[in-house]
Amino acid sequence: MSLPEPSPDALEQSGRLVRSIRDAIAHAGGWIPFSRYMELALYAPGLGYYSGGARKFGPGGDFITAPELTPLFGQALAAQVEQVMRASAPAVIEAGAGTGLLAADLLLELERRNYLPDSYAILELSGELRERQFDTLAEKVPQLASRVRWLDALPERFSGALVANEVLDVMPVHLVVSRREGLFERGVAVDDTGTLRWADSPAEGVMAAAANALDLPRPESGEYVSELNLAAPAWVAEWAQRLERGALLLVDYGYPRAEYYLPSRSNGTLLCYYRHHAHGDPFLWPGLNDITAFVDFTSVAEAAYDAGLDVLGYANQAAFLFNCGILDALARRGPHESADYIRAARAVQRLTTPQEMGELFKVLALGKNLPQPLLGFSRGDRLHTL
Structure with a gap:
């Protein structure tokens, strides 16, 4: 799928948000839960999707309500x-x-x-x-x-x-990953080039308790990914x-x-919206895309x-x-x-x-x-x- 290219000003704003997110990851020890990433991407003051100045609603925005x-x-x-x-x-x-x-x-x-x-x-x-x-x-x-x-x-x-x-x-969601060896929380880290990437960590605390209560499918191979909106x-x-x-x-x-966590819904429901296109990459142009679940x-x-x-x-x-x-x-x-x-x-x-x-x-x-x-x-x- 080919998405329309953002303007230079929009790309510059997204770049500033990425730098802010990288700083938050470094401050947290190299990893943040996806819920924290989603919070920053949508609501970081002056830079997030809902706190920045981009048009969001209607034909000239990213979606129509x-x-x-x-x-x-x-x-x-x-x-x-x-x-x-x-x-x-x-x-x-x-x-x-x-x-x-x-x-x-x-x-x-x-x-x-x-x-x-x-x-x-x-x-x-x-x-x-x-x-x-x-x-x-x-x-x-x-x-x-x-x-x-x-x-x-x-x-x-x-x-x-x-x-x-x-x-x-x-509202920011946690991403839970169910594999044969247990439950993990999917978060965000930074690779050697400074690019945002996925990284999993064993599920802990309130998030782990909530995920365990769901009795999520535990595939023999591969993984089952879904969201927890706490x-x-x-x-x-x-x-x-x-x-x-x-x-x-x-x-x-x-x-x-009972319908949300069906075994067949193994990739969850997370979606991003940009100029009336739905896609699945929340790391694409942070601050310029809506992220929903x-x-x-x-x-x-x-x-x-x-x-x-x-x-x-x-x-x-x-x-x-x-x-x-x-x-x-x-x-x-x-x-x-x-x-x-x-x-x-x-x-x-x-x-x-x-x-x-x-x-x-x-x-x-x-x-x-x-x-x-x-x-x-x-x-x-x-x-x-x-």
Whole structure:
């Protein structure tokens, strides 16, 4: 596969990040776990993929998320957000708000429903993305932009609806390698030429305990490689300490544990994205590629339950969006023969068909002190698979 060559400025920025990563490896004694490498590649201040200035979302970026496809995604999600707010408090926090389009779509639809939140907060680590979100909101919803504020950290206490669309998949993951002789953690070292390379070390500590609990396939020859996302369960457990009443609505691609660690999935789910090309080399142009891994939703649900949250629902994206009325939102687009309606219908098809995003993406709802079943899981709930 041939990838488009980055600009000289982008390559220079990537080179500075590589030097920073090499320094981190040297400081750690010659080896760092992949989770630390992924953290630096994505979030190193001023140099990482999400903390640098490169365009990430949309046709001119590296990938397209559901809000970039159509506002109908946010309009359907708003029905669930409204229900949660009515049962808790009129407040929304969006984690990792991307370009700000989802925030704009949610606010517009909640305004149409006459149930605007008193506050809409965005939890965003990237200064560059904060600026884009501010500009998007000023352009799309100038009359509502004053309701939005930005957070640097999780709030001490919160009641309302938390929305996290494609957030868990970019949390740093550990790589576990199962071979006949035991379990190893795959990390990153530097060869004699200064090039980043893979290096394995015997699994230890919390990572080893978590890997052993999975009972991973142990091939007679070769190896079985997969991911352990210890950050996502820890993040959810932190929310459990802060949520007083309301729900977390987590949208991402992933599987329940029984499907995640299938023997046939022996190379794991780690993927990199660059200019709408998916590839498997996380050492290619660090800082210029997104690095993601599918979500083990079972581990997230277990962590939530252990921390005191209720697991309220788990469904594929198609079922969730249909339950939340995406077809009604589509019908409001006007005559079926209009170009606008046809474009919107194609976007809905992409969001909901099994071959596209409908099955690959899942929605997990976690909550506290909510009295009623949630709208988005009225049909097609798959809690029994977690």
